[in-house]
Structures are given as structure tokens and as C-alpha cells.
Amino acid sequence: MNQKLTTTDHNRDIAGLKYVYPVISRRAGGLSVGINFNINNACNWRCVYCQVPDLVKGAAPEMDFVLLEQELRFFLNSVLTGDFYHKFDVPLAQRVIKDIAISGNGEPTSLKGFDQAVSLIAKIATELGIFAKSKFVLITNGSLMHKQAVQTGLKILNNYQGQVWFKLDSATVYGRKQLNDCPQTVEQVLKKLKLSSNLCETHLQTCMLEYIGTDKTESEQDAYLDLVGKLRQQQIGIKKVMLYTVARPSLQPEAEALNKMSEAKMTCFAEKLKVLGYEVSVSP
Ligand code: SF4
Secondary structure (H helix, E strand, C coil), X not given: CCCCCCCCCCCXXXXXXXXXXXXXXXXXXXXXXXECCCCCCEECCCCCCCCCCCCEECCCCCCCHHHHHHXXXXXXXXXXXXXXXXXXXXXXXXXXXXXXXXXXXXXHHHCCCHHHHHHHHHHHHHHCCCCCCCEEEEEECCCCCCCHHHHHHHHHHHHCCCEEEEEXXXXXXXXXXXXXXXCCCHHHHHHHHHHHHHHCEEEEXXXXXXXXXXXXXXXXXXHHHHHHHHHHHCCCCCCEEEEECCCCCCCCHXXXXXEECCHHHHHXXXXXXXXXXXXXXXXX
């Protein structure tokens, strides 16, 4: 019997590969080909809503570039011939590669040779005719934008009309400490956003959830609006703000204290961002 791949099934081992995993993505509306550099479940942040099992502090391990190439070619060929869709009983309407997303069980830009990996993925996807039809996306917490290899990687991403989805859950030091276990100041965040948006199209991705003292209401909401206002003043070009909430349970100790944010609250916040001139999407 064929296995079914659904929008709630984000099991990164489902294809039996080390670096490459498929996701039928709610947000993308089709197949998202994920590339996981952090096979050791290591991240430099610890977000309370993180769905990485046994998350540890750290960086991505050494990349086996030969294996990455073999896996990506094998997987993309199986999609292009239809075998993958048949095996996983993917509905016809979703049989389209929407994007190749560098997004894994940790912060992908912590990989040594990050630029080399971006270049390899782009080369293979171009050879197979997947780019420029499908998007090339980097999902990152943005904290390592100061590194040369990361900036080179973003330049390569930009050459393939790529997008950086830059995590910004809170605009206060307190909120980021609570939600992301990250002590960055507003100035540091602005600097990293500037670096990112100067090199490649950059979107903000903001997780909205109910968690004591850190939801996007009152002071938190004001601080966020203030920060995105500063982005405008400093001509830091953000293409879009993507608001989403927790769709699947957190695998962190705080899981019990978290709740989805209501669609009404998210939409209300989105309207305030639109007034500031931003394109906004809401994924409740
Ligand atoms: S940045 Fe991403 S991988 Fe890292 S802890 Fe946060 S949600 Fe998890």
C-alpha cells in the first residue's frame, strides 16, 4: 500500500535520506523539497516552539557533499518521473515542486561551507530544470549574517532569484530571550536584516503564539511595529512579512505553556503592518 504524505506529516526521515526530505507544504501549496544541514539536531537558538526532537545547542556537522549531491539528484529525479508522487499517494493538485528550501533541524547557516552547499543545490536544480520554475528559499534565524560564507551563500541564492525567510518573533530583548533563547539587541537585529536584504530578497517570518508575556499584544506588538517602522526609515527592504502560528506541538519543555494564536488576533496585527506599507501573509 502507498504511504500518504500530508500537510501535517513533517517527518524528515520519510524518504529515507540523510539530507533531503519532502514536505507537502500548507504555506507553499505543493511539494517543498527540504534540505537539512543540521542532521545532528543542533541549533544556536532554542525556540520554545521548536519541533526538532532532542534539540541541542551547537552548529551543523561537516557536510558530506558527495552524499548531498547523490541524494538530491536521486530524490529530484524520482519526483520528476512521478515515482515519488505515486509512492506517497500525493494528490494531483499538489504534484508540483513549489520550492527547494534549506531548512533543517537547526540553523543551516552554521554549516562550514554553507556557500558551497548553496551553490551545489542551485547547480543541480538548474540542471534538472527545476530552477527558475520553483523557488529557492533559505529559512534562517539570521543570527550568523555577519559570516563571510553566509554572505557569499546569500549572493549565490540571489543569483537564482532566491528568498531569505528571516525569523523575527519578537522585537524586544525580553521577548527574544523568552521565545528564542537569543539575547540579540534591536540594533544587532537591524544590522543583520540590513546585511541580508542588501544581498538577497528578504522576508520576515514571525511565529505568533500565546505564551505568557510574549504574545504580540500591547508592549510586544508596539515594539514590533516600532522595529518594522525603523526598517523603513533605514531603507532596509523587506519584501513581505509572513505571520504564522504553531501548527504542530513543540518538542521543547515549554510545550504545555504554548497555544496557537487566534486567526482574529493575527489578522488584526497583519492590518497594522499593512498600514505601514508591508505585504503580509497570515497562516493561522
Ligand atoms: S531557530 Fe529554528 S531550529 Fe533553531 S531552535 Fe529555533 S525553531 Fe528550532
